[in-house]
Amino acid sequence: MAFLSVLLLVxxxxxxxxxxxHWLLSRMGVDPRVNNAYNLGVENVLRRVxxxxxxxxxxxxxxxxxLAVLMASSLGSRELCVLAALAAYLGHLNPPRALYGGVPPRGRGNLVLLGVLAGLAVxxxxxxxxxxxxxxxYAAAVGYWGYASxxxxxxxxxxxxxxAVSPLGIPAKLGALGLLVAATWRFKENLGxxxxxxxxxxxxDVPVAGKRDDQVVTAFMIHPMTLENFWSARRFxxxxxxxxRGVISEAxxxxxxxxxxxxxxGELHGIKTQGGKEIRCYLLSSPLLPDMFTSDPDLATRRAIEGARLAQELGAEVFGLGAFWSVVGNKGVDVQAAVPDLTITNGGAYTSGTIKAAIPGILHHFAQEGRDLRQATAGIVGANGVVAFGIARTIAPQVGKVIMIGRDMERLERSAATLRRSVKDTEIVTTTSYDTLREADLIFSATSDPRPVIFPQHVKPGAxxxxxxxxxxxxxxxxxxxxxxxxxxxxxRPPGGMTSNIDLQFGEGAVPACLAETLIIAATGEHGRKSLGPQTLTENINFFVEQAERLGFQVVD
Structure with missing residues (x-):
């Protein structure tokens, strides 16, 4: 009897x-893993097929x-029927990967639960x-709140x-508790x-990529900069x-x-281009703090890849890597290789573009205050990077001296040599010391350091x-x-009056340029303009500056 019971549970x-x-939909030419809103489920499949x-x-x-409960009932044990219900549900939630030829889709299992309840009743x-x-x-809760999970x-x-209050034995009570625990764990993300x-x-109405001509769907990866940011998500x-109070340690x-x-x-609402196209953007997060990106880069890359796959499940056409996500996996190259069917960008081109757009205004205001640009010294912090070197290249012809500060002296000298050949009347200095910033009237900084690098001792009054x-x-x-x-x-500032359920720390209605690049790629359909790796093409920088103006994006200065 015991052997038959174990066999029936297996x-x-x-x-x-x-x-x-899954097999049925695949045979009909539908991939249930792609453009699937949130997770598999009756309503989502109905929306798609x-x-x-x-x-x-x-x-x-x-x-x-x-069927699972019906088989178990052949032994005449009510407790075994409840345990079989749990076994069938766990099988649906955690099927062998071989059955799916890879990673199985994350089904909700509500229909399986309905089947086991029907089997238990009959x-x-x-x-x-x-x-x-x-x-x-279930029906009353859905009718009142509208949340299936x-x-x-x-x-x-x-x-x-x-x-628990019935005459059923301990195995049945444990089986029923197991169903509750399994479902709660399965729906933890939905509950969050x-x-x-x-x-x-x-x-x-949940947006799905390609469903409407006047709507595009994007996703963007963020992370908390501090523990205070960690609490900004209500689930935490x-x-x-x-x-x-010291009950839980920071560690x-x-x-x-x-x-x-x-x-x-989170989600960004209300973004609408001047041409009338709505841009929906989901905000995704794996809450790694800044120092964790440098201490465990492999973990960060793995989480970025998982984020890209989630973005794909959400129906996004473009996935942007923000803040320190933008530098993981060879600045997005490895993430794109792992999820080839989704456009991924690190936002570098438009970030450079916003600087290109903002610098003339900053220099103009500087000169308007009676300060002579040709006599001014400019400090470039992070000059080993693409963005900061772009700044150096832009301002070098307009000032008397440029101090390039970075960590790799050899790379700095190569970059400086390029500038010296093109700008012969400007003094170009390279250094790894921040103390030299004390000479600078203008300081332009673009590093990926998780902590501040410029302090009062580095800055002279009026800079x-x-x-x-x-x-x-x-x-x-x-x-x-x-x-x-x-x-x-x-x-x-994106067009259309953007709102968000969480504070992005950039001011009301504003986003970082790397996020804006994600939105612009989706709105224009120019997926080949994505920014990946350390190189940023000048033509792409110009493209984003031009398209941003056409679509109604405004640089905040």
């Missing part, structure tokens, strides 16, 4: 793991759960109402409580999105008082952050600092130096 798991719906195929796929999933001997009331609770958890909570107000309700807000939060896969934490760094290269204390003006760089 068979129930196998039946639950059969990808019947129509009522006929959706109903057939749903029926196959229902039959898996029903053949499982648990009592009609014990199996039926959870369905009633929360409704599923509430329905299974009702089932677990009903089984409910807290963040980013989970769509049943019946809500409960941690803040615990950390402040524990960092460990948790390192183990969290990318998730959807202007154009800070392109994200996070900021200039420490807040620099503002206390008399006459110093700090100008944030790379900030863009």
């Amino acid at each position: 068979l129930a798991f196998f039946v639950g793991s059969l990808p019947l719906g 129509g009522p006929g195929l959706a109903a057939a796929s749903a029926g196959l999933d229902f039959s898996k759960g029903f 053949a499982g001997g648990v009592g009609f109402w014990i199996a039926a009331l959870p369905v009633v609770v 929360a409704a599923t958890v509430l329905g299974l909570l009702a089932f677990a409580l009903l089984v 999105r409910i807290l963040d107000s980013t989970e769509p309700r049943v019946g809500e 807000a409960w941690l803040k008082p615990l950390v402040e 524990s939060v960092r460990h948790m952050a390192a183990n969290l896969r990318p998730m959807k934490v 202007w600092i154009f800070d392109e760094g994200r996070p900021a290269d200039a420490d807040e204390s620099v503002r206390e130096v008399p006459g110093v003006r700090v100008i944030p760089g790379g900030v863009v």
